[in-house]
Amino acid sequence: MKAENLLASASINIGVAMFILSLFSILKKQPSNAPIYYPRRISLNHHIFLDERFTFSRFLPSLEWVRRASRVSEGQILQQCGLDVLVFIRLFKFGINFFTVSCVVGVLVLLPLNYIDADRLSSQFHSVNSFTISNIIGGSNRLWVHLSCLYFISCYGLYLLYKEYKDIWLKRIQQLHNLRHRPDQFTVLVREIPFCNEHKAYGCCVDHFFSKHYPSSYQSYQILYDCEELEKLLIHGKSIRERIEKLTQQSLTNRYTRRSDSSKIEILKEMLQDVCHKIRHIRGEVMLSEKELPVAFVTFRSRLGAALAAQSQQHSNPLVWITGIAPEPRDVLWSNLAIPYRHLPLHEIVVFLLASLLTIFFAIPVTAIQGIAKFEKLRKWFPPAMAVQLIPGLRSIVTGYLPSVILNFFIYIVPFSMIAMAQMAGYISRSKKDIKACNMVFYFLVGNAFFLSLLSGSLLDQIGESFTHPKDFPGHLAGAVSAQADFFMTYILTNGLFGFSLEILQPGLFMWNYIKSHTWHRGKRKTAYLNSIPYYRIIPFVALSILIGMVYAIISPLLLPFLVGYLLLGYVVFINQIEDVYITCYETCGQYWPYIYQYILAALILMQITMVGVFGLMSKPSASISTIPLLLLTFGFNEYCKRRFVPTFHKYSMQDAKKNDELDEQNGVMETNLQNALDAYCPPCLRPVDFEVEESCSTQPLISPK
Numbered sequence: 001m002k003a004e005n006l007l008a009s010a011s012i013n014i015g016v017a018m019f020i021l022s023l024f025s026i027l028k029k030q031p032s033n034a035p036i037y038y039p040r041r042i043s044l045n046h047h048i049f050l051d052e053r054f055t056f057s058r059f060l061p062s063l064e065w066v067r068r069a070s071r072v073s074e075g076q077i078l079q080q081c082g083l084d085v086l087v088f089i090r091l092f093k094f095g096i097n098f099f100t101v102s103c104v105v106g107v108l109v110l111l112p113l114n115y116i117d118a119d120r121l122s123s124q125f126h127s128v129n130s131f132t133i134s135n136i137i138g139g140s141n142r143l144w145v146h147l148s149c150l151y152f153i154s155c156y157g158l159y160l161l162y163k164e165y166k167d168i169w170l171k172r173i174q175q176l177h178n179l180r181h182r183p184d185q186f187t188v189l190v191r192e193i194p195f196c197n198e199h200k201a202y203g204c205c206v207d208h209f210f211s212k213h214y215p216s217s218y219q220s221y222q223i224l225y226d227c228e229e230l231e232k233l234l235i236h237g238k239s240i241r242e243r244i245e246k247l248t249q250q251s252l253t254n255r256y257t258r259r260s261d262s263s264k265i266e267i268l269k270e271m272l273q274d275v276c277h278k279i280r281h282i283r284g285e286v287m288l289s290e291k292e293l294p295v296a297f298v299t300f301r302s303r304l305g306a307a308l309a310a311q312s313q314q315h316s317n318p319l320v321w322i323t324g325i326a327p328e329p330r331d332v333l334w335s336n337l338a339i340p341y342r343h344l345p346l347h348e349i350v351v352f353l354l355a356s357l358l359t360i361f362f363a364i365p366v367t368a369i370q371g372i373a374k375f376e377k378l379r380k381w382f383p384p385a386m387a388v389q390l391i392p393g394l395r396s397i398v399t400g401y402l403p404s405v406i407l408n409f410f411i412y413i414v415p416f417s418m419i420a421m422a423q424m425a426g427y428i429s430r431s432k433k434d435i436k437a438c439n440m441v442f443y444f445l446v447g448n449a450f451f452l453s454l455l456s457g458s459l460l461d462q463i464g465e466s467f468t469h470p471k472d473f474p475g476h477l478a479g480a481v482s483a484q485a486d487f488f489m490t491y492i493l494t495n496g497l498f499g500f501s502l503e504i505l506q507p508g509l510f511m512w513n514y515i516k517s518h519t520w521h522r523g524k525r526k527t528a529y530l531n532s533i534p535y536y537r538i539i540p541f542v543a544l545s546i547l548i549g550m551v552y553a554i555i556s557p558l559l560l561p562f563l564v565g566y567l568l569l570g571y572v573v574f575i576n577q578i579e580d581v582y583i584t585c586y587e588t589c590g591q592y593w594p595y596i597y598q599y600i601l602a603a604l605i606l607m608q609i610t611m612v613g614v615f616g617l618m619s620k621p622s623a624s625i626s627t628i629p630l631l632l633l634t635f636g637f638n639e640y641c642k643r644r645f646v647p648t649f650h651k652y653s654m655q656d657a658k659k660n661d662e663l664d665e666q667n668g669v670m671e672t673n674l675q676n677a678l679d680a681y682c683p684p685c686l687r688p689v690d691f692e693v694e695e696s697c698s699t700q701p702l703i704s705p706k
Contacts, residue, residue: 009490017497017569022061024505029058032517032526036509038580039528069575077578082587083175084431085578087168088535091596092571095546098160099564102153102549106557110149113142114557132556138619147623150554150611154630157550157604158637165597169645172590173656179587180660181669183677185303185652186219187326188310189428191341193294194320202292209321210298213314217305220678221298224337226291227685230282234685237275244268283686295337297326297681301674303657311651325652327429329680331586339426347426354421355440362410362448411449415441415537422536431588435595437536442599445544449491488548489559495541496566500573506581532585533578535592542570543596547603551610594649601638608634 028037031050038048051058077086114135136142176185193202203223210218247265300306307325314321322341326332339347415437422437509529517526549563608631615623664670 009493013493013497017501020498020501020505024501025061025063025065026059027505027510028065029062033510033513035526035528036506036513039530040579040581040583042528043530043583065576066572069572069579072575072579078171078175081578081584083168083171083590084535084586084588084592085533085584086171087590087593087596088533088539089571089574089578090164090168090593091539091542092567092574094160094164094600095542095549095567096564096571098157098546099549099553099560099567101156102553103557103560103564105149105153106553106560110146110554110557113145131558133554133614133618136618140618140620143615143618143620143623146554146611147615147626150608150627151630153553154604154608154634157600158634161597161600162637162641165593165641165645168590168593169648172648175587175589176652176656177660179589180303180664181673181676182328183299183673183680184326184328185657185660186299186301186306186674186677187681188298188300188306188323189326190221190296190298191294191322191324192320193296195294202294202296206296206298209314210309214300214305214309217300217302217308219299219301219674221296222681222683224293224295224297224334224683225685226293226338227683228338230279230685233275233279233282237272237279240268240272240275244272293338294340299674299677299681302661302670303652304654304661307652307654307657326681327431328586331429331431331588332681333428333430333433334684336423336426336428344426347424351421351425354424355418355444358414358417359444359448362414362444363452411445414444415534415540418444419536429586431586431591434536435592438539438592438595441536442540442543445540446547446602449544450548488552489562492545492548492559492562492566495545496562496569499541500566500569504573504576530583531581533582538574539592539596540599542567543599543603546600547606550603550607553607554611555614591649594646597641601634605631605634 024037027033029050031052034042034048034050041048074086074089077089110133111131114131114133133143133146136146179185190206194205195202196205203221206221206223210221244265247268251262251265298309300309310323310325312323314323319342418440419433419437422433422440425433425436427433427436513526513529545563545566549560552559608627612624612627612631615621615627661670664673
């Protein structure tokens with residue numbers, strides 16, 4: 001890529017980002033936009049100071065939100081939002097710390113070394129490629145400097161990873177201690193419960209089994225039911241109640257329609273009464289016994305008993321009495337608990353096939369995008385493309401800016417597709433579903449947005465010369481790998497500056513709120529637009545950018561300053577979103593970190609493997625061989641972390657459980673915590689509803705947890 005193409009992309013992205021961020025700082029000051037830009041604070045009843053007077057300062061851009069975000073500490077995030085959110089922010093901080101040091105090494109050492117080669121006079125001084133490793137002549141001893149920088153950057157990355165892992169590991173243990181009142185610490189999820197032929201039910205088997213094998217710690221159980229019919233009735237009842245409330249409000253304001261509205265209200269009340277009677281009938285003990293599922297939440301008298309039962313094999317046949325630590329109540333996906341455990345592998349196969357089809361179809365736009373980026377070859381194969389050169393500066397925009405915009409547009413739909421697939425996989429909690437979607441999105445992006453872009457770009461750039469000069473193919477490929485750095489520079493610019501700016505502006509939600517406020521919802525009280533943090537949409541893209549930065553840290557260090565700016569902007573944007581916008585829907589106490597660690601470690605390994613190939617293609621086999629010990633060190637480090645830290649993120653140690661039990665007994669709160677655990681896992685279809693017409697139509701559950 002020529003320097004003017006990169007400059008065009010940078011100028012457009014920076015200009016658009018400055019405009020969007022300025023617009024956001026103005027819209028954030030307007031009181032009417034509080035439900036969009038302060039929904040979390042509104043939901044928590046925090047005081048929000050917004051000047052409702054018509055003043056000039058309300059319409060001036062400001063950086064106050066940046067200053068406020070920069071003052072937020074990790075302790076505040078952990079206390080207010082939880083460890084999951086802190087892990088999410090630590091991903092940005094890890095990238096900033098790592099790439100700041102890498103940027104110093106790359107800019108001060110590698111860039112001058114690549115640009116000024118004493119062995120030859122480069123013919124690409126006005127190209128971005130002149131700053132890459134491809135500008136070094138093959139076999140040059142200067143490549144040993146690159147190897148030294150590779151060792152330094154890799155070891156620094158491993159040091160940061162170990163430091164992060166240990167710190168988050170300690171914070172997880174402390175967080176489990178701080179949240180020892182949570183009901184999931186006393187509760188075990190049991191699946192594939194055998195059917196009792198004598199009593200024609202599952203519940204009696206649960207009580208008998210745990211009373212026999214855990215007599216000192218077993219407390220009670222809550223069997224789950226197939227409540228699809230009941231849920232439909234509840235939804236129908238709520239819709240009728242809303243219509244009654246709407247008609248009642250209309251009759252108070254419009255006296256001309258009061259009589260007709262009253263007759264409609266009476267009809268709706270009769271319908272609601274009928275729905276209530278049906279709900280009471282289904283909630284009867286006899287009817288519910290016919291709808292039992294082989295799934296139950298079992299409560300224990302202590303954390304120690306729950307941890308022991310959850311992490312043990314209960315039967316010689318491992319496909320029955322399957323136990324596991326229960327997710328916290330707000331994290332449970334109740335509908336997925338009805339999926340038989342033995343059917344889950346089939347769900348996984350379907351999800352795998354759907355993800356494979358999406359991967360195959362995604363190859364088409366990625367290859368087309370690289371065709372746009374490689375304009376020199378494209379105009380030979382498609383002569384009408386030469387018309388782009390007729391307008392001054394248009395070619396720089398088309399080749400430098402347009403490909404990354406198109407790629408970001410196509411991959412925007414990927415997270416939403418993957419979260420739908422993860423929902424189909426049958427996970428029992430939102431956290432597991434989101435983590436699965438994170439993994440699927442990340443590896444999809446690595447395979448398509450990274451490798452496919454790399455290979456298709458190299459193919460389009462070198463296919464002609466490779467057929468005419470097959471002996472020079474390795475050299476052409478090495479040059480093409482280095483040359484692809486310019487495309488990823490523009491991708492990071494677009495994904496960061498443009499993507500993060502849109503994230504904080506939320507234009508779709510702003511337009512929806514504006515239209516609703518000026519049409520059917522005019523004059524009514526505005527409600528806050530509450531959403532949880534979309535981990536599955538953000539973490540994979542940030543991890544992909546870190547992977548790109550690591551792979552090209554030695555090959556093309558010019559990319560690193562762009563990446564540092566990308567991460568700094570992302571950090572400030574999401575601190576603002578966490579403070580003002582997003583709410584916390586669940587807390588896994590840091591279970592996202594082992595997966596983030598895998599993404600970063602995969603990036604480090606890919607960087608080292610890439611450099612083995614680059615050194616080999618540049619006629620420096622001794623440097624390739626010298627990289628192998630670094631690879632072995634990285635794999636050894638990974639094995640150590642898997643044994644040292646990972647088990648704590650998936651299990652609850654007996655020592656910590658016993659310590660928390662003793663502390664609760666000393667403070668006299670064990671009975672309170674246990675009672676909360678008994679009440680927390682009542683299925684939604686059995687909870688009290690709020691659309692009763694009269695006392696005789698009460699829909700209180702007739703069956704309490706046993």
